[in-house]
Amino acid sequence: MTKRGDKFLNSLKDGRKVWLEGQAVDDLPGHPAFQGTLKTISALFDLLDDPHRQDEVGYFLPSTGRYAHSSFLVPNAQEDILTRSKAFTCWAKETNGIMSRLSDYGRSMITGWYADREEIGKRDQGFQAKIEKYYESARDNDLFLTTAILDPQIDRSRELSDERIAERFLHVVKESSEGIIVRGAKMIATGAPYTHDFIIFSFLQLKKENKEHSHVLVVPANSKGLHIVCRESFADSRDEEHILSSRYEEMDAVLFFDDVLIPWERVLLYGDSESVLSLRNNKTANSLAFHQTVVRSVAKLEFVTGLAFAISESIGVTGYLHIQEKLGELLTQVETMRALVIASETKAAQNTSGVWVPEISFIDTARNIGTKAYPRAIEILQQVGGGGFVQTPSGMEDFYGPISKFMHLYFEGASVSAEKKVKLFKLAWDLIGSPLGSRHELYERFYAGDPVRSYANQYLNANKSSYTDQIWKLLQETSKG
Ligand SMILES: Cc1cc2nc3c(=O)[nH]c(=O)nc-3n(C[C@H](O)[C@H](O)[C@H](O)COP(=O)(O)OP(=O)(O)OC[C@H]3O[C@@H](n4cnc5c(N)ncnc54)[C@H](O)[C@@H]3O)c2cc1C
Structure with missing residues (x-):
């Protein structure tokens, strides 16, 4: 059976557009900017299959007959909080506290929305079914998740009423039977090049009239038209000289959405600014x-x-x-x-x-x-x-x-x-x-x-x-x- 670490590495060859120094990076695990970090993450994923360590990072899931990472554990008892804490500690200690977006953060956010789905669903009829389906798929497929919440830092003194801002902040340009088409940019997404999905919502206090900017999305990294634009790499392959930079460089990136189709099942919320704000809080x-x-x-x-x-x-x-x-x-x-x-x-x-x-x-x-x-x-x-x-x-x-x-x-x-x-x-x-x-x-x-x-x-x-x-x-x- 393919180990989870290898499965994770193989899954990154999915057509995503990662830009580094003007080039599109096709082979992430083989690229010097990502090699060390991906090796680290792959080893963390493998802990879930290690009989001596899997209880530290995961919990057994009878429906799949295997361990899921504890960030997906819905705390139905107070001990579950400690189980989650143990898993966070494990990955944090394995990376000396340096790697912060190992997907357990994003996974926890999805788990929280799933756990509260009935309450949240009172505001939006479609939410419950969508989050149930997504949560189960993310949990059972060990999806790596990260968040991209901030809008581009163009002019912080301006608001959406300024057209220059409104057209650059992520917004819906078209709706169809398949989903919504979005355009604009998001920053900053740590771990962006090797994430499976981006959790996207707005940081702004949106108003009722900001319908096009009011959304909560889960966007696949290989979506057509999505550009993952990396900053300069701080990776250094000289392990003896730069132990941390050789293993723990978590790339940060800005996301450009060039008319990206987000299927309806990935549109958790859309159109109602109050629902978006309520989910954010x-x-x-x-x-x-x-x-x-x-x-x-x-x-x-x-x-x-x-x-x-x-x-x-x-x-x-x-x-x-x-x-x-x-x-x-x-x-x-x-x-x-x-x-x-x-x-x-x-x-x-x-x-x-x-x-x-x-x-x-x-x-x-x-x-x-x-x-x-x-x-x-x-x-x-x-x-x-x-x-x-x-x-x-x-x-x-x-x-x-x-x-x-x-x-x-x-x-x-x-x-x-x-x-x-x-x-x-x-x-x-x-x-x-x-x-x-x-x-x-x-x-x-x-x-x-x-x-x-x-x-x-x-x-x-x-x-x-x-x-x-x-x-x-x-x-x-x-x-x-
Ligand atoms: C290394 C790194 C990794 C990150 N990774 C992620 C990630 O994975 N996912 C994610 O979603 N986010 C990530 N972030 C983004 C982070 O959430 C933001 O940097 C943070 O919220 C601050 O926003 P900003 O950078 O746009 O700064 P700004 O909001 O532009 O602030 C710049 C300065 O202007 C001041 N300012 C701006 N607006 C106002 C205002 N209205 N009132 C008063 N003062 C104001 C601020 O106080 C600050 O001093 C990351 C950031 C960093 C630095």
Whole structure:
């Protein structure tokens, strides 16, 4: 039987149009920009067939007689949340927290919509049957999913009333018996070149009159007329020099829709701005999907913390108070995030459809904190390692050439050999100084949306009187009147 990893790789030869450096990439698994990453993903997929690991990432599905990834598990009991969490942790740890869009996020969103289908279906008659069919197919075929929600960054001060904006944002140009034809662009879709389907909806607060822009779609990556336009690749095949860039480069892309037909069964919602907004704000789907993001965030902060510890040990600075303070700060960050994940799981509750969902307020808090925690963790890593990150030779070859004796002498560390120390600093540089590393800092600042507005939303959505009541009460007690 073909293993799931291989099946995934083979499935990418489906006629999709992936553009990189002006060329259409036909053989994704064979291309240097994608090879390492696809090998990593393929190995993650294989875990579901490994009798020793499959319980970590999946759950047995009697209807198919095989394991499905736990991101598809509808939580009918609180333990199911923990099963999901275990799977997210597994893939996150396997990739040192670096890979964030391994499809478990997108799959969770679909699972949330499916779990809440009756409630959502009250607003749109066709939704329920469509999401049932799609969810089952995605689960049973191990579909890789990603989201593309933002509209192109043309002029953020303009709205859909401006024609220049309206015609570029994804919109319906024609309806037919087969489906709708859409035109426009979407950004940013991480993992776009190797996804099976894109989950598409708008980030805008659409109005009633924006019918053509009001839709929720699941678009196959090989749709005719769809162009997946990649940014520059940050992949580096030199595993010893760039461990992270050689394995974990998640490509980001912009999507151009040149009159793409979306069959009706893939049009989950269309035409009603309120239904679209309501689905976007669906608490079940958001809780299940955002839960994955914070579980992954813990794994990433643990990795940075481990790196900072190893670096400070390797150069003998752990005895200094200010280094200890900074390493302690990293631990505080990790434990805060971990506690928020545990709180969200412990305080999980059943929604009106009877589905268990993690408590989203803790998840939102973790996502907001994460936008500042990760850049700070990287800053600490730099402060701890100092100039060591650029005091590494260009290649490990120097350890085996004419200057080998000096390499071992002058690159030696406090507690590790010269070779090990150089490898360690190269690993850290891949996170703080490489193009992949810089992209990660940007990712953590923005992946959950604009952090300014996300923090503001936390205030706007809060139960404010639960904070202010005590103030007014205290003033009342002391007033003479
Ligand atoms: C590496 C990376 C990967 C990503 N991957 C994905 C993905 O897989 N799927 C996906 O859907 N999205 C993804 N995103 C997109 C992400 O959701 C957006 O970057 C984020 O929501 C911010 O939107 P924007 O980039 O358009 O910035 P903008 O909204 O254009 O913001 C730019 C600046 O302008 C300010 N600004 C803009 N509009 C306003 C306003 N109305 N009021 C006040 N201030 C404003 C912002 O505060 C910010 O400082 C990714 C982003 C990054 C960086």
